[in-house]
Amino acid sequence: MGYSEEDFDKPKIAIVNSSNKLSVCYQHLDQVAEIVADAIRAAGAIPLEIRTVAPSDFITSAGKQGRYLMPSRDLLVNDVEVQVEGAVLDGMVMLASCDKTTPGQLMAAGRLDIPSIVVTCGYQLGTQCGEHHVDIEEVYKAVGSVKAKSITLTDLTEMTKCAIQGPGVCAGLATANSMHCMAEALGMTLTGNAPIRANSSRMQSYARAAGAKIVELIRDDIRPRQIMTAAAFRNAVRVACSIGASVNVVRHLTAIAAESECKIDIIREFEVAAMQLGQITQVRPNGPDRIEDLEAAGGCSGVMKQLTDVLETGVLTVTGRTLADNLAEVGTPDEKVIRPTTNAFRDEPGLTIIRGNLAPDGAIVKLSAVPVHVRNFKGKANVFEDENVAIAALETKTIQPGDVVVLRMLGPKGGPGTVFAASFMAALVGAGLGATVAVVTDGELSGLNSGITIGQVMPEAAEGGLLAVVKNGDIIVIDLNNRAITLDVPVSELEARLAALPARPPTTEKGWLAMYQTLVQPLSKGAVLGRREY
Known part of the structure; x- marks a missing residue:
């Protein structure tokens, strides 16, 4: 050597x-x-x-x-x-x-x-594509625009040629x-x-x-x-x-x-x-x-x-x-881009935790990516356990403004291996529904996602969290001012649903994903493998 x-x-x-x-x-x-x-x-x-x-x-x-x-x-x-x-x-x-x-x-x-x-x-x-600057974020959002037929596949293809330089x-x-x-x-x-x-x-x-x-x-x-x-x-x-x-x-x-x-x-x-x-x-x-x-x-x-x-x-x-x-030894930053705390762009943080009966261990909201006029949202649950089915529902218009889309059984144990629910969010925004449809999920999101998105709901549905018993038509209330998310169903009804929750059949996955499901710890513990007391 x-x-x-x-x-x-x-x-x-x-x-x-x-x-x-x-x-x-x-x-x-x-x-x-x-x-x-x-x-x-x-x-x-x-x-x-x-x-x-x-x-x-x-x-x-x-x-x-x-x-x-x-x-x-x-x-x-x-x-x-x-x-x-x-x-x-x-x-x-x-x-x-x-x-x-x-x-x-x-x-x-x-x-x-x-x-x-x-x-x-x-x-x-990225670089210029026609009259617009295009990077991978724009391509990402444009996938939903294709599904919504607001741009063509040819338009998207041209964007991909410019997005990564x-x-x-x-x-x-x-x-x-x-x-x-x-x-x-x-x-x-x-x-x-x-x-x-x-x-x-x-x-x-x-x-x-x-x-x-x-x-x-x-x-x-x-x-x-x-x-x-x-x-x-x-x-x-x-x-x-x-x-x-x-x-x-x-x-x-x-x-x-x-x-x-x-x-x-x-x-x-x-x-x-x-x-x-x-x-x-x-x-x-x-x-x-x-x-x-x-x-x-x-x-x-x-x-x-x-x-x-x-x-x-x-x-x-x-x-x-x-x-x-x-x-x-660090110089003064350009305050046009990085402001002092006394003159922040927004009084609220970019990222926060919300809790409630639907997320007693917490859920995460990127406040900075939520439309500024939306701080309270109340809507009927529209439940999916498969992201592809949810994306197809956008095309058939079975997801409507005012809905709260619930994407569940997509967390580390439920996947197994966390489903990348970010694709649905991108499609939702591309379809023009990012400001009128909320999403609640235990799946993984992207830092590029925007919209009324409540992610990493803890505990996840596969751990027996309340997310597992949400039904179509249930009312979900999201109050970002008070950092709260509530499934508006009587406690007695929720207890009955949880008691009747059937055991989830074992995964048909083999290999690494099956091993991961066995070893992965809750999201609230970082979804690390094995036993951790810290």
């Missing part, structure tokens, strides 16, 4: 690379891995590249209604454990890209607790860019690494710097559990609320805390933050600004600069210094 005897005395560092040729998200990572490897060698250590599963929300969702997406996160965690702990490596540089890689890598760092650093590998951009994750503040920001907010990236344009010289500089920094972290024995403390998680929650991050950051932060054995109630922290914070950015789909505008304005570090008064800045970061030290 070309190693000398002297090499065996040097630190051995994993470059965790999720590269594959299935998706544009990852096509540049081999080049990034080489940059990191060169920097590690120059710093006097041995780089050892390892490959992991590489899920892409657009590609891996093609089969089994996206059921492989959430389970792939935890498969990645175990991938890293086997290869890094099994080989007794000294540290990790983790190349983060599409949605599940960042949380999976941070979960692995928390589990193994060896010196680790994340390199966020950046976003893609290079490698990287989806443009906009969807789950990938949101989790890149969460990695920085937790202190696990170098200052200023998120968001960042994929394959830019700036991104490559961060990769090079991370390769050198990991050797210092090993030398100084700085480990993830010293960084990802309860205070760091509270900081990440406050950033997420303030920017209107993807709804999926809640489950991912919960899972990272669980794997780090950090005793913190992430869901409760979101509730607390939502009572204190407004929204200081308006990045798509939350508003008109694009992700490159956020980067140019100061990025996540600029956001944290504006939030200094509400952050716990004494926390340690992978720079080897405190957050306060890092932010002292």
Whole structure:
């Protein structure tokens, strides 16, 4: 393998690379891995590249209604454990890209607790298509427009030719860019690494710097559990609320805390933050600004600069210094894009938790993506247990304005493997019903989704949650001002329905999805695998 005897005395560092040729998200990572490897060698250590599963929300969702997406996160965690702990490596540089890689890598760092650093590998951009700028978000919404016959398939095809102009994750503040920001907010990236344009010289500089920094972290024995403390998680929650991050950051932060054995109630922290914070950015789909505008304005570090008064800045970061030290070197952000807390774009946060009899353990709402005039919604339930059937109902117009569409049995256990219900939401918005139809689901949503969407209902239907006994025509009341969701059915009737709820037949799935269903914990625990008490 070309190693000398002297090499065996040097630190051995994993470059965790999720590269594959299935998706544009990852096509540049081999080049990034080489940059990191060169920097590690120059710093006097041995780089050892390892490959992991590489899920892409657009590609891996093609089969089994996206059921492989959430389970792939935890498969990645175990991938890293086997290869890094099994080989007794000294540290990790983790190349983060599409949605599940960042949380999976941070979960692995928390589990193994060896010196680790994340390199966020950046976003893609779109370009002009006729008179309009088109990126993947526009394509995503246009699928529903085709079904609603407001545009043609030819129009959509032309959009796809313009939407992606290079490698990287989806443009906009969807789950990938949101989790890149969460990695920085937790202190696990170098200052200023998120968001960042994929394959830019700036991104490559961060990769090079991370390769050198990991050797210092090993030398100084700085480990993830010293960084990802309860205070760091509270900081990440406050950033997420303030920017209107993807709804999926809640489950991912919960899972990272669980794997780090950090005793913190992430869901409760979101509730607390939502009572204190407004929204200081308006990045798509939350508003008109694009992700490159956020980067140019100061990025996540600029956001944290504006939030200094509400952050716990004494926390340690992978720079080897405190957050306060890092932010002292951050310039003043562009307030046209990142406002101070005293002049927020909105008084309410971008992300919040709501509760009620339908979601006693909580459900998540991206307030920033809900039409501003909709804070109370009351409608009749229209229940589906198959996303494809729900999408077909849009075409036949059996879903009408005023309905509350219930998509259930789509959670981690019910899927099994969480169904990617985001496709229905995109179709709903494309059909022009995003402001007049509410959606309540235990399935997985996308950070690109907009509309009156109540996601990650906990407990999920397959765990015996009340969502399992909703009937067509039941009245559901959503009160976002009071953070409440109620199934308006007498308690005695609900108790009778729950008592009569038949046992769900075992899944016909085989292989990894069947194993996942057996091992996965509740969404309120981050849907991690195995027993977790934290």
